[in-house]
Amino acid sequence: MADVQPPSGNESLQCKPDESYKYHVYTAVYSVVFIFGLIFNIAALYVFCFVCKKKGNATICLLNLAAADLTFICFLPLRISYYRNNATWIFGDALCRITTYSFYFSMYASILLLACLSGLRYSAVVFPGSISVKTTIKLCTCVWLFSGASTSPFFLSGTQIRENATRCFEPSGQFSWTRVMYMNYFALICGFSIPFLVTVIFNGLLIRHIKQIPTEKKKIRKLSIMIVLVLSVFSFCFLPYHIQRTMHLYYLVHHPNICSLHAILQRSVVATLCLAVLNSCLDPLLYVFVGHGFKPWLELICKSKTKLYLIPSSTDIGDQQLMEVQMEAMDLGHE
16 A cells, blocks of 8 residues: 555645654565565465366465465565665656555455455355356456456556655645545445455355255365455455555545644554555465365475485385375365
8 A cells, every 4th residue: 555644735734743663664574575475475376387287266266366466575675675765766657656556456356366265165165066167267367357457546656756755655635645535435345345245245154054064074174264264364454454544545635634643543554554465475374275286285395305304215105195195186176
């Protein structure tokens, strides 16, 4: 999200809360997210594309989710550099616009894909085979197209000169923030509220269904973990962010002169924005517990390294384990 600043110009009082603390916070959080998010999401793409030969609906959805996360992560070094330089942008107006756009595009693509994942898992359990892989691919394609088109207005937010420094992610002026407020209302309804409602409904129906049928303990555990993880990502990362952003933009536009209130809201921006970007590090948990072939691949690597030191001459056992892991991944891919 663009850092929300009090409107500048003659339209309002110049509220100038202390901002120095947030530069260190953003630099630290973004650096952690970049390192872990890059490693886990690249590993996920590798497994889903090359290790897992039989790709089910959930695998395809998670593959797209990893790609969406990487879209944002690839531009994180520019944000890190920006805040390390005390909010001074040195990469030009075009990259500023692309970096701003990448955050919103990635976030809303991730939200929509999580909603799709919930619907796909529900249909797979309640109506097995009702949704084909081709349909899932078309659904993911629609998510990319809708996310790309609906977030394209964020390209309008470029660099601004403020306090003798080139700023990025910081629109200025009453008109700019009014436009952002209306864009936020659209994103709040179409990009978050509707997908969140869909996710809650499908997971609620899935919980009710698995309580009524005799299911293998392992499968119930897997479905339960998926439900908890998806709802946790929504509740922990996206819900506080959208509530805070809506409140902050409303007061910026309609009550711009209440400096004490804006100081409080400005600090809450830092917390909720950090929670939102942590989404890129929490999504890999879904790859481990839901992604077909991902967990067996990790277990194979760990076991192979252990065998390398403990039983260097026992190749037959390693081959047997490799075959078992591959069979398990292929079996899961049919779901």
